[in-house]
Amino acid sequence: MDWDPPSKPAELTEHRLLRAILDGVFPPGSTLPGERELARRLGVTRPTLREALQRLARDGWLEIHQGRPTRVRDYWRDGNLNVLSAMVRVNHTLPPDFVTNLLEVRAVLAPAYTRSAVKHGPREVIALLENLIRLDDTPEAFAEGDWSLHRQLTLSAGNPVYVLLLNGFQSFYEKMALTYFSSPQARNFSRAFYRDLLDAFERGDQDAAEEITRRVMLASIHFWRLATDGRMEKGDEKME
Numbered sequence: 567m568d569w570d571p572p573s574k575p576a577e578l579t580e581h582r583l584l585r586a587i588l589d590g591v592f593p594p595g596s597t598l599p600g601e602r603e604l605a606r607r608l609g610v611t612r613p614t615l616r617e618a619l620q621r622l623a624r625d626g627w628l629e630i631h632q633g634r635p636t637r638v639r640d641y642w643r644d645g646n647l648n649v650l651s652a653m654v655r656v657n658h659t660l661p662p663d664f665v666t667n668l669l670e671v672r673a674v675l676a677p678a679y680t681r682s683a684v685k686h687g688p689r690e691v692i693a694l695l696e697n698l699i700r701l702d703d704t705p706e707a708f709a710e711g712d713w714s715l716h717r718q719l720t721l722s723a724g725n726p727v728y729v730l731l732l733n734g735f736q737s738f739y740e741k742m743a744l745t746y747f748s749s750p751q752a753r754n755f756s757r758a759f760y761r762d763l764l765d766a767f768e769r770g771d772q773d774a775a776e777e778i779t780r781r782v783m784l785a786s787i788h789f790w791r792l793a794t795d796g797r798m799e800k801g802d803e804k805m806e
Contacts, residue, residue: 647734673783687722709743
């Protein structure tokens with residue numbers, strides 16, 4: 567996926583500093599050069615640099631104290647969801663196990679918000695699932711459709727915190743989903759999931775919807791590992 571380059575000086579400066587942090591030029595725990603020197607090296611004005619630094623501090627990348635050097639924070643520990651969005655925005659390579667960790671979090675949250683969606687807003691989910699079982703058999707269609715399903719599930723669950731959490735991962739989700747759904751196996755597996763989930767929603771069966779979702783979310787971790795290991799297309803392993 568191609569990302570539009572930053573258009574404003576402060577955005578470009580932020581982008582370049584992020585690259586330097588993520589590439590280890592300024593690793594966690596290190597301090598940045600003084601403002602005058604850093605602005606010179608980046609070729610920007612000091613007001614532009616200050617704006618970029620404030621943005622990075624807001625999201626947990628930097629620690630700024632007047633009269634002291636600006637320190638690079640441990641962004642995995644001190645950052646927020648904007649850290650993930652920034653990594654995707656600068657097209658940075660994530661740690662190998664990061665997507666697996668994210669899918670494990672989804673395997674905990676998705677069954678809960680799916681159960682709530684059966685109780686609080688099943689009609690919208692049913693209408694969407696009826697379309698999803700007829701998706702075009704392409705990675706793009708499934709990536710978009712699967713995102714739409716989880717977004718609708720969180721909206722129908724009646725808890726806005728679910729929606730905010732999911733929205734924080736949208737750009738990353740769409741990018742990774744294209745890799746995941748590049749396999750016909752993964753697409754077939756998800757299509758079966760949509761059918762089973764539709765049946766549970768039509769029956770108003772909260773227990774079944776929760777269990778189906780849990781099972782599929784856990785299986786998706788296995789599918790992701792196969793996809794990234796390059797084995798899924800070869801059919802080296804099958805899901806039960």
